[in-house]
Amino acid sequence: xxxxxxxxxxxxxxxxxxxxxxxxxxxxxxxxxxxxxxxxxxxxxxxxxxxxxxxxxxxxxxxxxxxxxxxxxxxxxxxxxxxxxxxxxxxxxxxxxxxxxxxxxxxxxxxxxxxxxxxxxxxxxxxxxxxxxxxxxxxxxxxxxxxxxxxxxxxxxxxxxxxxxxxxxxxxxxxxxxxxxxxxxxxxxxxxxxxxxxxxxxxxxxxxxxxxxxxxxxxxxxxxxxxxxxxxxxxxxxxxxxxxxxxxxxxxxxxxxxxxxxxxxxxxxxxxxxxxxxxxxxxxxxxxxxxxxxxxxxxxxxxxxxxxxxxxxxxxxxxxxxxxxxxxxxxxxxxxxxxxxxxxxxxxxxxxxxxxxxxxxxxxxxxxxxxxxxxxxxxxxxxxxxxxxxxxxxxxxxxxxx
Amino acid sequence: xxxxxxxxxxxxxxxxxxxxxxxxxxxxxxxxxxxxxxxxxxxxxxxxxxxxxxxxxxxxxxxxxxxxxxxxxxxxxxxxxxxxxxxxxxxxxxxxxxxxxxxxxxxxxxxxxxxxxxxxxxxxxxxxxxxxxxxxxxxxxxxxxxxxxxxxxxxxxxxxxxxxxxxxxxxxxxxxxxxxxxxxxxxxxxxxxxxxxxxxxxxxxxxxxxxxxxxxxxxxxxxxxxxxxxxxxxxxxxxxxxxxxxxxxxxxxxxxxxxxxxxxxxxxxxxxxxxxxxxxxxxxxxxx
Numbered sequence: 001x002x003x004x005x006x007x008x009x010x011x012x013x014x015x016x017x018x019x020x021x022x023x024x025x026x027x028x029x030x031x032x033x034x035x036x037x038x039x040x041x042x043x044x045x046x047x048x049x050x051x052x053x054x055x056x057x058x059x060x061x062x063x064x065x066x067x068x069x070x071x072x073x074x075x076x077x078x079x080x081x082x083x084x085x086x087x088x089x090x091x092x093x094x095x096x097x098x099x100x101x102x103x104x105x106x107x108x109x110x111x112x113x114x115x116x117x118x119x120x121x122x123x124x125x126x127x128x129x130x131x132x133x134x135x136x137x138x139x140x141x142x143x144x145x146x147x148x149x150x151x152x153x154x155x156x157x158x159x160x161x162x163x164x165x166x167x168x169x170x171x172x173x174x175x176x177x178x179x180x181x182x183x184x185x186x187x188x189x190x191x192x193x194x195x196x197x198x199x200x201x202x203x204x205x206x207x208x209x210x211x212x213x214x215x216x217x218x219x220x221x222x223x224x225x226x227x228x229x230x231x232x233x234x235x236x237x238x239x240x241x242x243x244x245x246x247x248x249x250x251x252x253x254x255x256x257x258x259x260x261x262x263x264x265x266x267x268x269x270x271x272x273x274x275x276x277x278x279x280x281x282x283x284x285x286x287x288x289x290x291x292x293x294x295x296x297x298x299x300x301x302x303x304x305x306x307x308x309x310x311x312x313x314x315x316x317x318x319x320x321x322x323x324x325x326x327x328x329x330x331x332x333x334x335x336x337x338x339x340x341x342x343x344x345x346x347x348x349x350x351x352x353x354x355x356x357x358x359x360x361x362x363x364x365x366x367x368x369x370x371x372x373x374x375x376x377x378x379x380x381x382x383x384x385x386x387x388x389x390x391x392x393x394x395x396x397x398x399x400x401x402x
Numbered sequence: 403x404x405x406x407x408x409x410x411x412x413x414x415x416x417x418x419x420x421x422x423x424x425x426x427x428x429x430x431x432x433x434x435x436x437x438x439x440x441x442x443x444x445x446x447x448x449x450x451x452x453x454x455x456x457x458x459x460x461x462x463x464x465x466x467x468x469x470x471x472x473x474x475x476x477x478x479x480x481x482x483x484x485x486x487x488x489x490x491x492x493x494x495x496x497x498x499x500x501x502x503x504x505x506x507x508x509x510x511x512x513x514x515x516x517x518x519x520x521x522x523x524x525x526x527x528x529x530x531x532x533x534x535x536x537x538x539x540x541x542x543x544x545x546x547x548x549x550x551x552x553x554x555x556x557x558x559x560x561x562x563x564x565x566x567x568x569x570x571x572x573x574x575x576x577x578x579x580x581x582x583x584x585x586x587x588x589x590x591x592x593x594x595x596x597x598x599x600x601x602x603x604x605x606x607x608x609x610x611x612x613x614x615x616x617x618x619x620x621x622x623x624x625x626x627x628x629x630x631x632x633x634x635x636x637x638x639x640x641x642x643x644x645x646x647x648x649x650x651x652x653x654x655x656x657x658x659x660x661x662x663x664x665x666x667x668x669x670x671x672x673x674x675x676x677x678x679x680x681x682x683x684x685x686x687x688x689x690x
Contacts, residue, residue: 046508046511046512047508048616050511050516051515051516051517054516184660210659211659211660212659213660213663215616215619215620216659216662217414217607217610217611217620218410218413218414218611218650218651218654220406220407220410220651220654220655221407221410221651221652221653221654221655221662222654222659224403224406224407224655225655240517240518240612240614241518241611241612241614241616241617242612244518244612245611245612248527251529252528252529252536252538253406253529253536254529254536267517267518268517269517269518269519269520270518272520273518273519273520273612273613275520275527276527276528277527312513313515316514316515316517317517318515320517
């Protein structure tokens, strides 16, 4: 029989254990030595998602090398251990475990793609003591539900982006008949669903919703059906390759509505990929400035550094969105380390990140974290493609609400 | 609407047919199914871009360069990989083709970047309407060029020494060897020929879809078309390509766009179950 006294003793013991665990976490100095701190960089360097993983790594390399050249942060050099998940969720989980268990890193930067991040959610949640910093992928699962160890800044998460896009379409574009083409994967589904709900809430439900697969090459079926709904605004929520083809085929099939794409289509060569049909098309971008025509000296400086460090990538029209976001994320990460001070612990780093408010890098949009807030960026901007197929930032910043 | 679906289906089908021909031309002579063909198709389109953007060649010269290099690459695969593997189980050769495909794909991603590249159009992408149908000159060119290449292929097989040697090896490799035809030489030609067919498909398709290292996934469609057509019949490959293109587009309209690949592959499975020789295939007796 369990007596009240046993119960009280049990509660007391549990309290002691929990308190011990917390103080152990507070003392957790895994990956930290007197002279260095070891950081894992996890991302897709090969495979279909490589576009973003390379940005994650190049950003970390530029920022951390510079930090090291200047003597490190609080007297510690930053050592990078990079793991390629090959765009494969199973390898990403294994890679994360390798970084945490074998390499004993202090924190992990990554993963880099939504499809991978979504599959890794339980792993990130289970590794509650390891700080994880996401700077590129936009699936809400990184921060929703709240995980104390997972921070994100840079992209606007797809749920918030759907809301922001919905508001922009109604308030700025004055859309009355809005149609949506969404990719069938995690990325398109999340954003598309959020946009759909937002427009319904605001009393202007979508007149047409079409889906497409990432590898599709012909969209006649979707566009013919969409044409019957006579949309005045068409939102494309998907990756550059299908979105470019959809834009071109939409114009060929006589759809005249304003086309606006999601953040993933904000790569530099996108308008040229689409061709003449791109003129007047808009898309969401989560950068403070454009790398190809930088107004902000900090962006110009970043482009110079990137070009000097990665001349081969620069020939591929880089740095591009993923690179800029990776660099921005690494800068915010370094700021967290700086604020955590010389007595670096994982708990101290998390608390230091929570003090970051309106931190601007000139490349990404401002970052704010807090004790209850893990979504660093709540803003997005909108681009419009000009007659010479250049990109131009327009309009006010779109601000989402948490 | 139905006519518009046909127009789109035929454009896609023409390209599938070319890729299917690439598979069949090679398989009939060598028994190898080249799973890297889709990635070779991507490579050829990239060579055009490299020729134009980095070497400053005119468009036509860049295309010529791409076709030549593609043929050379095909021959190189035969000499460098397939010939040394001669005598090993067929499965080993097929896995080697998968490895070649992965190497090409990741090589392109590393050297040209993972993002799509803009590709110039052969003809204007601006549409015109004809009797309510939206037609795009660039798409018509795809169909036209694909048909011309197919005709040229058949003419070559029928009327040239080069082609007749291939047909002889198709019919009876031992007999061909006895009359003095170099069977390994024909195999090298087949690799080159199949690579050129894929190259034409890649160059035609790149401006219409979007050129990225993963464009080669379209190769799977060509493979499916080849199976539909029987895998040992050249006209079958063409019919399979057009059929697949039209069914796929139709399924997108009348069934569901998310399901259109599933419908295409269901057709394929149905065909394999009910008509194991495909639509145009013939039974082959082989000693075991």
